[in-house]
Amino acid sequence: MDSSLFTLRSSLKVTLLGTGTSGGVPSLGCHCKVCGSNDPRDKRMRCVALIESDTTRVLIDCGPDIRQQLMPLPFKPLDAILLTHIHYDHVGGIDDLRPFSVFGPIRLYGDKKTCEHVRQIMPYCFGEHLYPGVPKLELHDAEPHVPLHIGNLTIVPIQVMHGKMPILGFRIGSFAYITDMKTIGDGELPYLEGVETLVVNALRFEKEHHSHQLVYEAIEFARRIGAKRTYITHVCHHIGLYDEAQRRMPEGVTLAYDGEVICCPQPPTV
Template sequence: MKLTFLGTGTSCGVPVIGCQCKVCQSTDLKDKRMRCSALVETETTRLLIDCGPDFRQQIMSHPFRKIDGILITHSHYDHMGGMDDIRPYCQFGKINVYADPIARESMLQMLPYCFAEHRYPGVPAIGLHEILPHQMLHIGDLDIMPIEVMHGQLPILGYRIGKLAYITDMKTIAESEMSYLEDIELLVVNALRFDNPHHSHQLVDDAIAFARKIKAPRTLLIHMCHDIGLHEEVNRILPEGIELAHDGQAVFL
């Protein structure tokens, strides 16, 4: 299984428009972060986790082939604002999208023309499926277990896919979810910045503590804002087995 990070940034992306900080002015491509999204691929199955407003730009450098499913983590625009751009992939057939009840309702409101009785020609053909935590999905040759994490007061979904756990925008997680994260090989989890606590996102130290709690042998951090610092400098000070992910990075499990 191959995991490719299409984007590893927060809702504003990096560089932030108009910002003159050292990260936003960096020439290192690893400091350029589009909104969070990832591809999970096997030889026969291709899944997209989230489809944010940068999707068109993110996917252009990847082979044009069928997307078997889109897993939505939650209803915020930076995680599903690019859904209209899946139109070219609908030539392979209707695209199945999986979302919890809150995200499903938001998508119906955001893209009403895709679900109208008389659809405008050319709009995305979406099969929208409501999913719940702990109800296993089977897509192609992949088994996906949705788990629940809290984005502040909003319950959202993370995904366990084989030995991979992909969690973004988490602030807290219930103890009852921990059993779904046993024996993973790779944890992907959000870490906004080092300082200045956020009401709905965990910081780097929170992510490190979580990784150690579930005994993840390798952890890649995502959903980082420009305040986190320069990619290379941060990776030098992170504990062994924990590092910043970057856009375009591919990992094989």
């Protein structure tokens, strides 16, 4: 691969606004020790990440908790929203971004299928005669391996498999964000060479799932691509209490939590 695709002129700040699975944690109606925990690290909203360079702000996904997740942050423009796939826990908060329309159109990037489905679930946002106040949305196709140039970021989409469903992960410099993955094709691995910091999904430790990795699978994947730091996201309450689960992680692997900030130094531009 051409290494110049993956370089960046400045460091990245990655804020994990949500690290939970589709139902969030605590889970409705559950009285397990995790759902009843007072440790804030055991409370998880749906998966969203905010990526910031010195000039550019990008969201990865926009789930149904997005209003609550963005409320504590400075109200500043978002240069793009990168969508991994169409499932509700990853797109259910798009309408809540309407206040950002004061800065101009809200630019959404996803694969062709995701963009088509956004049009289907939000038809009131597209067409000639829009209802006053609807979010101003722009849909942009993102294709695996075709770089997106957003602000001073070069973002390379990666294709992974969510069960039988192809979805997108994203690489920015030496950082990669992948969620809802079960498997990945060998042809994608060259696009992850040189990744040092990885955020990747793992639902729980035990009990196989048809479309999500378990912790051991995420660890094997991280080792396969040579990541130096790995953060586990998109977890459910079956992962266990934070402190207990973290003690089960090998060196270099961290159970992520909501609000965690990761600083990713980037290599100089080649």
